[in-house]
Amino acid sequence: xxxxxxxxxxxxxxxxxxxxxxxxxxxxxxxxxxxxxxxxxxxxxxxxxxxxxxxxxxxxxxxxxxxxxxxxxxxxxxxxxxxxxxxxxxxxxxxxxxxxxxxxxxxxxxxxxxxxxxxxxxxxxxxxxxxxxxxxxxxxxxxxxx
Numbered sequence: 001x002x003x004x005x006x007x008x009x010x011x012x013x014x015x016x017x018x019x020x021x022x023x024x025x026x027x028x029x030x031x032x033x034x035x036x037x038x039x040x041x042x043x044x045x046x047x048x049x050x051x052x053x054x055x056x057x058x059x060x061x062x063x064x065x066x067x068x069x070x071x072x073x074x075x076x077x078x079x080x081x082x083x084x085x086x087x088x089x090x091x092x093x094x095x096x097x098x099x100x101x102x103x104x105x106x107x108x109x110x111x112x113x114x115x116x117x118x119x120x121x122x123x124x125x126x127x128x129x130x131x132x133x134x135x136x137x138x139x140x141x142x143x144x145x146x
Contacts (some may be wrong), residue, residue: 063075114139116136
């Protein structure tokens with residue numbers, strides 16, 4: 001059982017905090033589905049297109065997108081799991097909110113990470129949708145297994 005983020009066992013309060021979403025997101029995620037502005041780019045129910053794998057890597061408060069073996073984008077990130085839906089802010093290398101910041105909502109269920117991210121400088125999506133004209137991208141990733 002947990003109490004204010006702390007583990008309670010047999011009536012004893014242990015100092016080991018229960019991992020939050022920030023901790024749970026650490027590691028490498030493989031993109032399995034991507035719909036961008038109404039167009040399906042990748043669908044986990046279809047055979048994969050030839051080409052390199054797209055991965056999202058979270059290490060501490062840093063993120064990077066890796067295509068094949070090459071990092072194509074990097075920056076910092078933060079989550080707010082207290083909001084409904086949960087919020088993700090994707091910042092550039094400066095680590096400050098600016099016109100390059102992308103705002104997203106997300107769901108995390110075990111080894112599945114689903115998020116809807118808006119274009120840089122635009123409002124956070126209100127729902128998990130990437131309809132044509134929205135500019136939003138809806139992405140599903142699965143944790144990379146060692």
